[in-house]
Amino acid sequence: MIKPGVLQRRLVGEVITRIERKGLKIQALKLMTMTRKLCERQYAEHKGKAFYDDLVNYISSAPCITMVVAGEEAIAMMRKLAGATNAAEAEPGTIRGDFAAVTQKNLVHASDSPASAAREIGLFFGPEDIQDWSDGNETWVV
Numbered sequence: 001m002i003k004p005g006v007l008q009r010r011l012v013g014e015v016i017t018r019i020e021r022k023g024l025k026i027q028a029l030k031l032m033t034m035t036r037k038l039c040e041r042q043y044a045e046h047k048g049k050a051f052y053d054d055l056v057n058y059i060s061s062a063p064c065i066t067m068v069v070a071g072e073e074a075i076a077m078m079r080k081l082a083g084a085t086n087a088a089e090a091e092p093g094t095i096r097g098d099f100a101a102v103t104q105k106n107l108v109h110a111s112d113s114p115a116s117a118a119r120e121i122g123l124f125f126g127p128e129d130i131q132d133w134s135d136g137n138e139t140w141v142v
């Protein structure tokens with residue numbers, strides 16, 4: 001998920017380009033403003049933490065871009081592309097390391113396990129929204 005403000009910073013292409021260049025496969029993509037209720041479900045694991053209310057307020061404040069990204073080890077790869085949660089610790093070369101100066105506004109969310117990916121995909125997409133596609137390269141190689 002691309003978090004609020006990234007659209008306004010005109011960094012959506014930058015983020016998506018990194019996902020594409022890595023070789024991962026975008027199978028669904030939606031521009032949407034999340035209701036508070038949906039944010040609460042998305043971040044249910046953090047309920048009760050000091051940053052939770054601010055996080056829900058922020059995530060529901062403006063459009064996000066939600067995506068389904070597929071590929072072998074896609075979860076680990078997306079987490080590496082995102083970089084560390086804390087803006088001060090995220091390495092240069094990662095999305096957060098290159099563009100985030102504030103931990104809350106760390107540009108992207110990436111699911112952290114197959115179970116959370118399945119749960120989160122279900123919050124945003126129905127089966128009909130997810131496109132499996134082939135890039136046709138198989139016909140170019142032996």
Ligand SMILES: Nc1ncnc2c1ncn2[C@@H]1O[C@H](COP(=O)(O)OP(=O)(O)OP(=O)(O)O)[C@@H](O)[C@H]1O
Nearest residue numbers: 046051055084085103104105106108109110111112
């Ligand atoms: N200490 C903090 N102060 C402010 N915001 C925080 C803090 N810790 C986490 N957050 C916000 O809550 C989000 C969820 O925290 P989490 O621990 O799940 O990190 P993450 O898994 O790296 O990020 P995400 O779930 O968004 O992919 C963070 O991405 C960040 O926006």
Ligand SMILES: [Mg+2]
Nearest residue numbers: 109110111112
């Ligand atoms: Mg998380």
